[in-house]
Amino acid sequence: MFYQTSIKTVCVAAVTFGLIAYAMLGGYFAREIVIEIALLAMLAIALDFLAGYGGMISLCHGAIYGVGAYIFGATTALSGTDPWLAALAAIAGTALFGWIVGAITANVGGIFFIMATLAFGQMAYVIVFESRALGGDDGLAGVGRFDLSAVGVNLNDSLQFALLCVAGMLLAYMVAATVLRSSFGRTLSGIHANEDRMQALGLSVRTHKANAFAISGAIAGAAGMLAAQHTQYISPEYLVWTLSGEALVVVILGGIGTLAGPVVGAALLVTLEHFIGGYTDRWHMFIGAILIVAVMAGRRGLFGEIEHRLSRRSETKTEAGIHA
Amino acid sequence: MLEVRNLCKNFGGLAVAKNISLSLKKGERRVVLGPNGAGKTTLFNLLAGTLTPTSGSIILGGRNITRAPVEKRARLGLARSYQKNNLFEGLTVRENLGLAATTASGRTASLRCCAHDGAEMQDIIAEVAEQVGLSDSLDKPVSSCPYGNRRQLEVGLALAARPKLLLMDEPTSGVGPNMIDAFDKLIHALPRDLTMLIIEHDFDLGFNVADSITVLNYGEVVFEGSPEATRQSREVKEIYLGDWNHA
Structure with a gap:
């Protein structure tokens, strides 16, 4: 069950302010890092919504991100569609893609679910890779960006674009948190806890899972849509399955089933990547070691561990208060 | 019938x-x-x-x-209770009864409000908890409840479906x-x-x-x-x- 605790609010706010400050004080390179963190966090929020609260560990979220990037990129680059309309199409399209994957895989459990979602992701990758109209493996250049000049924002400015991405991350978090607190989200947690019982109580589990997949897909697609605007260029690289793996690493590193964890995890992973990468090319090895430690030590992830310790401390305090 | x-x-x-x-x-x-x-x-x-x-x-x-x-x-x-406890592990007794009552009432689709926390469902939760003798354990996690309480909850989940x-x-x-x-x-x-x-x-x-x-x-x-x-x-x-x- 999801509750927007004060620990979550503080952590998400701290990361958000940290990113804004870093983007404002740092130069172009700092803003690139901020954008990378914000978009990865969006993708990981989408995945945690589905995996952490619905028990559906998807390995096609990287592909959904790519589909979002492609719908936005191809419509703006090829037909000059208005970016706002293209963004709407990207979000609707990825929601539909997610819904279809969710409806088909709803009865598949465990490792087979993971494999089935991976297969869907690979199908999307191959279709894009083989498609001449979409530029094949060369990709497409000339992707547009939102026009916010009416409100005095110039998105061709690296700072302002970075801030847009941070706003996107915050919005993704708020949408996911709102849905998880609703009847829909509670029901999703119920499916995660005991699917058979939910069905015996009258729930159409397949429909609910498919709808959850659609919401998660839309968030992942929105992240991809922003990524296409960022690079203004799309290629099949956006749909490579290792991105799904990276999102899962972020979710586990930050704390699965916490929603704030992905935000913390994304900041941690990208920061470590650049920090350790400054010393050695073998930074993957260090990230791997950190991930193993995170999984072995309590399996809660960084944010999960913080939340666990703080809530335990407040519990002992109340107990001490009662005994006093 | x-x-x-x-x-x-x-x-x-x-x-x-x-x-x-x-x-x-x-x-x-x-x-x-x-x-x-x-x-x-x-x-x-x-x-x-x-x-x-x-x-x-x-x-x-x-x-x-x-x-x-x-x-x-x-x-x-139609509602059933099981021979072997079939509960929502990891959640509290209240959350368990809330899921049963709300799911059975069909109010599972709203993306904004939470019927589980609404007055109507809380009334059903309180009433069923009273019936099966779990009024004092509502906020306990199911995993920390003794077997007898879990058995009571098993019947409670079926009753909460009305x-x-x-x-x-x-x-x-x-x-x-x-x-x-x-x-x-x-x-x-x-x-x-x-x-x-x-x-x-x-x-x-x-x-x-x-x-x-x-x-x-x-x-x-x-x-x-x-x-x-x-x-x-x-x-x-x-x-x-x-x-x-x-x-």
């Missing part, structure tokens, strides 16, 4: 339900007896929809539900005499228009709560009658105690 006609279920060559027919009037409390392996839980699985019958039909409230999916039967007012037909599979299995008494009281306090089918191993409790009794053996109905007639039945004695004449 419930009309079962010539229900059969075969697993390959093994017939686990043979020509079962039974009819329950609205408000009737029927206890199903039978030794281990008689097909009692199989009958429940056929009624609730987790198993599909090989032949025969099931009519619930005038509607043929023989091939209807589990969730559709539940939405028509069913018209309640199937209870050995609700008192594994609990002590105090809880059997409490359960007896619970059944007697439930509204008289609730139709119940109860699998029970405790004979005294079974005879006490039943309006009528069905005895199953080897997947067949071998006896049906009032509790008094069942008590007197030689056939039923033979099933449980063996044929004394040949001993």
